[in-house]
Amino acid sequence: MSPCKEPPLPQSPTVLDIPRKLPHALNRLFCFHLKCPQSINHISKRASLVFNCVSFSEVVQDYIQEVKAHMSQICQDMEEGLTLSSHYVDMQVSRREILRSGKSANKCLDKELIIMGDTDRQKSSNGDKSKHCILLLGNAGMGKTTLIRKLCLDWSIDCIPQFDFVFLLDGKALTLTKPTFSLQTLLLNLSSFAPSCMDPEAVYAQILAAPKRVLIVFDGFDQLRDYESLLQTQEKDLIASLQKDSKAQTYTVRQLYSAILQRVLLPGCTLLLATRPRGTASQLLRRADSFLEVCGFSPTDVETYLSQYFTDPALRASALDWLKNCTYLHLLCWNPGLCRLVCLVLEQSKSLEDLPRTLTGLCHQVLRLKMDKDNRSTHSELLSQLSSLAWEGVKANSSILPTGRTLSDKLKAFGLRMRTLSDRNFLQTLPFQSGPKGRRRPQREELELTQRFTVGLLFHKRTELQRLHSNTETSFRNMVVNKQALVTKHLEGLSHGDLSPAQVLEACHYVYELAAILPEVLTFHGVPLNPPDVFTLQNVLERGGTEGRSFCLDLEDSGIQVSGLRALVGLKSINTYRACIADVITLWEQLEQSGEEGLLRGAVSKLNIHPLKATQVCHVEHLAKLVNIHMHKRLQSDSILAEGVPAVKELHKLEFELGPEKGPLGLPKLWELLPGLQNLQHLDLSQNCIGDNGVKKLASTLSDLPKLHCLSLYSNVISDEGAESLAAVLPHMASLTELDVKYNKLTDVGAQSLGASLRKCQKIKTLR
Template structure:
């Protein structure tokens, strides 16, 4: 029996803390949290505004203005209205509404803010009164301006490599090309630290899921210091992590440049930027003074005076994962012990210490007490900072949808070409969802640019799958650098063999030893086309190389194995790699499947040779076997759907999917690209009795793909996903189809608000199949009641509608209950649960 319950409004300790604030302090607190509150209330602004209207703190015309715009703009307008009031009555009422609604699932981010306020308690009074700005000393004004101008020039341009044309690198003004990144506050290393090879795909989708569920928040690059994020407002020590290619170094460049332009962080009078890879060159002991003067020699006369006020200094260290020495922090319990820190004291600017000791002393406040420190790193190196007293951890998740568009528009100076490329990628979820990572985005833009700008390539079909994308990427490189390699096929396949070894043994950095082992000469990479595939790095001991991105390494590995492995051994290879449980071969196998498609390998024939047809047949047979054995294993089944998609073999998909009657991915994280692949596969099903996608992290982009197949499904479970109002609009397209077969539709806890009720009502009123509709645990208010009543009245097939645990007032619930009573005589089977 399904449980229905009302919201229980509990008094919150946070409310008691806020009661102790004066009107001025409360307004300051609201301003301090304003940006976070705008994000936190994006989905519930209409409900909060209705609460304020009911309490008569905003007028009817103000409420109607908020109710008439979309939720994102509504949250901005709500905060603007509250702060525009002369007194703090509206602010107090708003905060009280937050505490009233804090137990509703739509208020997860608001609840987090309230908990933070409760935890900080009286210390908040000090934080909101903290003065972030201080006038710089007269004798330092000139050197301060000189320092800013030098840093501005150093960071003014962004370099991007080109894969076609004569120039290997082109530069852009940073301000014009920089695209904001999605950054979240998190303590990732405490929950899950995976090898770099696994830190992507579905693991990445899990973190995006938490962001979009509002359990994690977004941090802008100007909010790392001096905002409400972190353990205290005047945060001192911050760490930003992110996987390879996600934009850590570019973010640092943007922070430094904006500071030099006097746009952000005015509380810091001097900022110093360092790269850990350059700090590797310090083999002997040194001092912080020497490190600073090595990069900023013009500060020698004034450095002592500058360091007299550490509170106004920010030091940035980029790329901890590239540092070759460990930084060991003692346990908090043993911090006073001399056993771990003996002989490593760095108390003064001139103290001679190792680089790890200097970094540790900065974090522990032994050196430059009061200064602020920012460190960036890949997740693989986070463990070394586990015992460091860090105030704010954050992780870069990459681009949001708006940021992807921004990146495309900035990539090519011809706006028409950029929009054509973007439109093509938006129509292909496989490519589009790769664009969250700036490195992927660069590969996609670089690959497509040649097709969309070259007249001779205009008739060439753009890539649809990731295998086609990388085949196109490699093809463009080989074509533009063919003269520089006498035997490009042999060189490429040998490199592929080395790449496969790296995938198998989890090697992502290659030395001369690896080159000689596979019959390669490192010198070939210094002048040949492979400069576009491998990146050269100068380490302390020798020169090492890494692939531009892990997917490039995996594609070349698949290319080498597909073209060179005899068919009996290929079957054995596929069986062995597909049974490895740690996921290291997941993308490699997708590439193998994709290379069985003639359209994919066709463009490489003139460079690598004929495709071995026996291997094509072996791959097709292997995919069939995988599908048969994967029916009861969600991850295996999802991987197999990817193989089907990459193979682009209609007969194969029809044979495997034609008779499927049930698909259950409940509790399996489904990224937008997963939904796209699933939709393509389901398109070949005749009828699906059950589609269970409960708690799969599906959002509006996933629904955009699934809308084309949902009408084939009888029982659809989409509960506990962040569909949102936009996702419901896509669902409505399926509901309106004349051949729609949906009967049971579960949409509880799906992040739905008043904004989608009109669309849902309109679609269901034209639908004759839906009998059971579950809408509980959403954010509908009394504003939706008239439309919901209309829905129940006109949708004659509807027998049950569940509206429990929404944001209805007592009057709204009564109207629904009274209406159910009136319908008893004409529709006795109808039940409205409130």
Template sequence: MDEFRGRVITQDDVEIFRGHLSQYKMHQLGIFNEYFREDLAYIVETVDTLSILRELSFRGIVTVEHYQAIKKQCGASVFAEMLVEDIYASGRDAVLGFWESLYFLQNDYPHPNLLGALDELTQTGETLEQKILLDLHGHDLPEQLKACQMEHKQYLLEKTQNLEEHTVPGTSQKPQRFHISERYLDLIVASGHHFRERTQHEVIETGGKHEHYLQKVHSNLERIAPNRLFRWCHRLRCTPHAVIVCGVPGVGKTTLMQKFVYDWIAGELYQRFAFVFFFKFRTLNTKEEVSLQKIILDEYPHLHKNLSEILQDPQKLLFIFDGLDESAHQMDFQSSELCASPHSLRHLNVIVVSLVSQSLLKGCSVLITSRPTRLASIDTKVFPRVCEIMGFFPRQREMYFQHFFGNQDIAKKAFHYVRENGMLYTFCYIPSYCWIICTVLSMCFKDTKKIVQLLPKTVTQLFVVYVSNILSNHSQDLDRAKELLTSIGWMAEHGVMNHNLEFEEGDLATFHVTFSSKLLSSFMVESAHSQGVTYSFFHLTIQEFLAALVHYLDYSAERLKEAVEKAQAFEDGRGEIFIRFISGLSDSSTRSLLKPYLGDLSSEASRDVITLLKDMTRSVTTHEDDGVDKRKTLNIYACLSESRNKALVSDTIGNNTIFEFSEFHLAPLDCTVLAFILESYQEVERLDLDACFIQTEGLERLAPMLHKIKDLSLSQNNLKNEDMPIIYSIVTHSECQIQKLSLRENGLTEECCGQLAWAINENTSLRDLDLSKNKLAGEDFYQLLTVLSKPTCRIECLGLMEIKLTPEYAPSLCSLTNNAQLTHLNLSYNFLSDTGSSHIKDLIVASPSLKEIRLGTNDFSEEVLADLRRMQTHHPGVNIEI
């Protein structure tokens, strides 16, 4: 977060800020409150609860205990919304005090959403009210243009008001249509330029970033709601005119744009734009030399009479271009080849670049969507705001299941199953993956006799069940099923290896694929364009699965080895899921699910893959500090996890029981993979997860295996009080072998001390505990200190550095002399000061086994420091570090 830190905010700065706000009347503050409502609720939910409540209490606005109780009872989201509502209802002074508190808190919590709101309020305050009202009510247009606008909105309404949901493949059910307001679920959109040098499959990488973003309080990812895409950008101090929204396949880019346009039509979003033009790059591919005017009229012929007048006010126009990755035209946004007139004939790429660079229709706004991999190859500096769709929040995943199943009992049962399965749950951040998973589970729950056998445990098994159920619905085509899947499998593999997601009729002919087959239509969709017909798989991962499956349907040792080597060589990581599917299909129980429909799949392919996995595993170590090597290690571990082959793990990894992943971001999926590896061992010497950002979900995935680690380091993972039940379950496990545990520099506070005390009291193995750099000071800290001071306590090394201890704790610290095992104690970087120094001296003198105590930076005077140095002379058995 250092990139967001400015100068330290002083009380004088706060007074100036309050003076700035005081110029506004209550009705204006109400307009601002409504405008920033989502931001404020999100900020309150994100910032440390106790810190914000204490600031508000200091200003006499709220009672800390009351709102803490609300949060415990209702959860963080409800608490945040309620606090914002209550403050506004409390009147002008409360509203000013709330903003004042937020302004002061940016010292310790420089979250980009907080900085952005404060910056927009102070930098644009004089015109902000006008901008808000313009977005609410729009421009006052001449009657002719107003009628034209209504016609245009009606035209777009017919195209955007409904969402179509696929039905279970292979059935005769027709796709269902729903009003977009019934089924649309909000997606996380985060700002940032994160598209260079991708070394992972984009679905996996973004899944990891997604979880990191959700959990990490001091994230440098700024949450951007749709109504903030064209709002003030505090990084560049401007209102952006050009925005890119990117996202992996299936994450909902097009749906987000559809909802954006629908909300504009309904008057709920950006009425500053009198006209919105929505295009898809895929439909523009045939256009060579063309004018902007013709592009618009080809899509919106009803604008013919008024287009010239419409284009005279560019600042009232928004152009949306969906699917840059599907464009056949190369976009160079730094190009000097530009056009200035909407009537000029130019190549499509020149027109788009000219709109973005403002040489064409200066003042207009442009919104473009793309896959991240396409953005990695272009210069996006000309875009003031670059965002990435991260997918569903956990709550939205659950809502999706409820919508899909309708039956609440089945929805809960299905979601619980997925929630307990780290592999499947992580992929649920992508809406289209949610659909695939729900589709498979709906098939499983229909057959109660086979439910245990059918429920997938890995991503490979998910797609095996998906395919087997399609085949079961096409019993009349089973004679040709293997032949057809072989043909489309080789076409899919060709596409994966050559980064091809769309296929033309010539491609189908080359691979002997006949699209007239009903079975084929369960895997691929036909799209008609003005330039012809193209075919694509329902989802990229279906293509990747079929590309892997074909090697078991039509085995060739040479082609298999070549495919794996080529997939491994892709620097952007796009071959990873393909290799995981290849690995997962090596498991005979996984392949057996397809046997009734496709016969025996190649056991020779399985043996070859296991040999390849052995070679891959032996080629990496877990001791490398280089991030690329750690990623490579985890990718291979993921393949082992998909294979479900524990014997292979012990055979290839062998006696290596030291796992080092410090300062390497582990996504929850990585944690699930690592848990599978750890499961193959009776005990593990060391697991270093310092600064891996594993947080709640990652910790949950690892928890069942962590009791067998002798030396476990979980420092700098932003673990919270809410995570203490998981830590408790690990430390109190009946077979716990943990001797050394580091929880250093997390987000733990006094609230967790009670449960931590119980855990230590029940544990018999722990000898070294580091709790440094957590805010543990408070009433509940005494419970922890009581347990640590028991004669039966086995803790030998105790880290309590920088936990906010003040002189009042010094007398109680003396009780640690009762712990006859304590040899090393770190109390440095606290606030014990001279007032507490006498008790610390007593602690040193009376401790029966103390060998080292660290007391540096405790606000001691020179006189006290001199006394401590003299004590060192008289007590040579204790090393006193000051």
């Protein structure tokens, strides 16, 4: 993993030399600056001298040091046999961008995450601008909580000196519904890793005195369904009460969380919120001003993790060798949580043949290994507890185990009974349920994974499953056969026309035979494709190729890695493909460097970019680079690009939709690349604040577009001066048939100049 470029050191006396490597995105986010190693004691002294802008009482100083000592000890513990200092891997955290939308361009009520391409994701950084509300995104198992623990650990050893206080609040505490907390008790008593405070009044007074030196981290929000209620405006009486924070009044955890998120309480503090990137996260977007995503392990990160997990060199070498020979397991290690499970299996396996080949096999083997640690006589008891508690958790949308819970015989029986569902109930748990599309709600991530594991388990090795079941062999066999038949019938009845792109991908994980019914134009536009998804899709498309099928593949806005793009583009069953242009160019360069001319020729010839809609500045920059390759044959393989890039020659429609805010940033690059689009027929530049100067630049390029027949300049702040520039070039546009200049600032003078010019345009049919 190449190191991220650090921002320049600011010219101020507040720069501190920090002796350790911190998470790349977070160190820039909080303006960390790394220089030569020094001792921790020296740093602590400098921190107190340089950064301690507020005079602390001895009581407060003692409390902060006590918190740091306690946090340093607690944050080290990850799980059995693992510590943070020995097993933490500093993986990539990338910046995410958002797309603003809404009825009014000024209000921007709604925000939507933009899925970045692999090349842009590798280059993303957060700059030096201070942020006050950061959203940390990541799917289950991607390491959000581990990253937060690392952040807390770094603060505890004085590596984040701009914060005097760090409080970690758990989203699960929202289940505490009684109004028994004040802001003081919430921070000093309910915060994770916080020891008891001898003088809470003095500490709380210091927190209120300097909220800008407070970092509040929210973790565990994934269990929530209703973020919106946390973000709704508080009642005026409640706001006034919260702002006073009277010791005589107490509130629910929800009220206090809501007030912190809405900046009613501690308005100057920095917030870091960890959540999953889909579903409820969308409700938090408009509250945050910075967005980060944990990207998972790279192949190098996986090797680093294995080298830390396996301390014995021989076992480490064997594990790495086995993993490289088991492609799917290797790809699953992209998820750090699954990488931990893979290591557990590798540790216990006797040979390569013992390794699981599916996600179901991995989960089943881990479950069996966990159970084998206990006495076999307790298996039935363990399964009954797991079944009942898991079912209650699914119904309550909660993963909290009740304190001091005892299981009655009735509850044990309930747990066992729920393991053999009736056919009707079982069918309701299967994926891809039919129903009105308008009523479909996105499923929770954990439910999708549970469904995939359950269906896979039915078709797993029967002898292995019998070990986990308490019924007789005959009743167990009948149950499995019956459920297999139900699943098979359900999956065979699927129609790709009723499935969204995300559901098509999910279906590919269930059955490879789906290739027979997939459409020829296969789109995963906007569907995140992680490495295991790409592996599954590759197998389905390969099967389709053996059956004589061919596909046009759309991978735009999928976030697919360049390695995955290579795997799919190289398939013989792919006729054409669309993907992030920057990633495509990176792939071409890699294939050229490795001398794989056959794959390079296919990757160039199969690319399709028509029609192209540019909604971000980077889209224009990527297109400009592709046009440059087309015009100047920039690849060394001259025979492949003898006639340029086919995709550029076949681009007939370009829609420039950056909008009034970003339009002026992308327009200069657009004026440069337009002459290279010789076959462009439709150019839509509506609502981009082009202005008169922009029209003048545009006019100088229009004569180089001999096949352009439709030009839209709708609502672009164009006045009479711009109309004159446009009028001068119109007679030279022999193919123009449609022109749209509605909602600009033209007067009669501009209209007359356009009218006189259009009389010379013989093919013009429509004027708006």
